[in-house]
Amino acid sequence: MLHPKSAARIQTIPETIFATMSALAVEHNAVNLGQGFPDFDGPGWIIEEAYQAMKAAKNQYAPLHGTRTLREAVAGYYAKSYGIEADTEREITVTSGATEALYASITALIDPGDEALMFEPFYDAHQANVLLAGGTPKYITLHKPDFTFRTEELERLISPNVKLLILNNPQNPLGKVFTREELETLASYAVENDWIVISDEVYEFLTYDDAEHIPIATLPGMRERTITISSTGKTFGLTGWKIGYAVAPPELTAAIRKVHQFTTFAVNTPGQIAMGHALGRLDKYLPEFREQYARKRNMLHNGLLKGQFAPHMPRGSYFMMVDIPSDLGMNDVELAQTLVKQHGVAVIPPSVFYGSSDEGGSMLRLCFAKTDATLQAGLEKLVEV
Numbered sequence: 001m002l003h004p005k006s007a008a009r010i011q012t013i014p015e016t017i018f019a020t021m022s023a024l025a026v027e028h029n030a031v032n033l034g035q036g037f038p039d040f041d042g043p044g045w046i047i048e049e050a051y052q053a054m055k056a057a058k059n060q061y062a063p064l065h066g067t068r069t070l071r072e073a074v075a076g077y078y079a080k081s082y083g084i085e086a087d088t089e090r091e092i093t094v095t096s097g098a099t100e101a102l103y104a105s106i107t108a109l110i111d112p113g114d115e116a117l118m119f120e121p122f123y124d125a126h127q128a129n130v131l132l133a134g135g136t137p138k139y140i141t142l143h144k145p146d147f148t149f150r151t152e153e154l155e156r157l158i159s160p161n162v163k164l165l166i167l168n169n170p171q172n173p174l175g176k177v178f179t180r181e182e183l184e185t186l187a188s189y190a191v192e193n194d195w196i197v198i199s200d201e202v203y204e205f206l207t208y209d210d211a212e213h214i215p216i217a218t219l220p221g222m223r224e225r226t227i228t229i230s231s232t233g234k235t236f237g238l239t240g241w242k243i244g245y246a247v248a249p250p251e252l253t254a255a256i257r258k259v260h261q262f263t264t265f266a267v268n269t270p271g272q273i274a275m276g277h278a279l280g281r282l283d284k285y286l287p288e289f290r291e292q293y294a295r296k297r298n299m300l301h302n303g304l305l306k307g308q309f310a311p312h313m314p315r316g317s318y319f320m321m322v323d324i325p326s327d328l329g330m331n332d333v334e335l336a337q338t339l340v341k342q343h344g345v346a347v348i349p350p351s352v353f354y355g356s357s358d359e360g361g362s363m364l365r366l367c368f369a370k371t372d373a374t375l376q377a378g379l380e381k382l383v384e385v
């Protein structure tokens, strides 16, 4: 129950499904394949760096826009991996996770009455932040079975009120990686209609097989209109440290920092120092990281084939969608409740990530950022249904 004096604009904000399902998982002592974080620790060498920084008295406020070494490390890999040159003083802002970068960016841009286009299923914070800012989310469905969008559906939403296009690539929950052709289509609409694009790329390093992550900011006409957001929590499996960043041209960065200065002001110092160090060693770190997740993806996929939940093979992220067999006679919310209460496995019902289509009701989202033992235990429970 909300306090009766709560602001009107928060009345429509639901409790995040991740908190709901994780609480149910604890209550029923269930295997948690729901919330998107690893159930194993991040690399010891990064933790050691943070510890050393703490012991070296790096414990006071960091600069508002982030420690110099972390901003330099972000600029370094953007230049090397993507050919994007970012000015460390005027174009990179370190935030408390990608979550704060999203909040600051959307709050900085959306006025009441503005519209923001987003793909559904969406990441729930994208929708919530637009609502909190008094804006209106508009949804473009990524349709089953291959999770593509129809340009005519996008065109129907074009209006002078649209200010933002919010993209998540690689995509949570679908595991979709947008192709160059798809991104070019989106870029042409953004340029033609003068939209700002917020591109949430927290799974930028988790692509599989021949899928290539292409930041939309690298396409012609996009660098000057794109805010690219990422998260060291996802990249290094240390989600609890909440260190993310936004890379954007100077005027957009100035707008983001206006919100950031009075939201968190600065992000924890030892963690930033450690992450600056870690991002400088991506070349060494990434092959094993990617290999580990590709193996977990295959393990979950192959295990699911023995049961009745048909998996959609993801090309990115650490999520997998599965189809609910129609003869179970349950939608995703009913089945997720049954699974956690009667079968001891927590999953996410994705219909909460849709604003217009009902396609989500026929699927479940599983997370494979889990130890092999957790995956095995979860699979055993899913296969017995």
Ligand SMILES: Cc1ncc(COP(=O)(O)O)c(C=O)c1O
Pocket: 036, 096, 097, 098, 099, 100, 123, 168, 172, 200, 202, 230, 231, 232, 233, 234, 239, 242, 243, 244
């Ligand atoms: C698409 C997406 N964006 C942002 C976040 C939040 O990132 P952070 O933990 O860095 O705040 C998540 C976490 O699950 C996510 O899946």
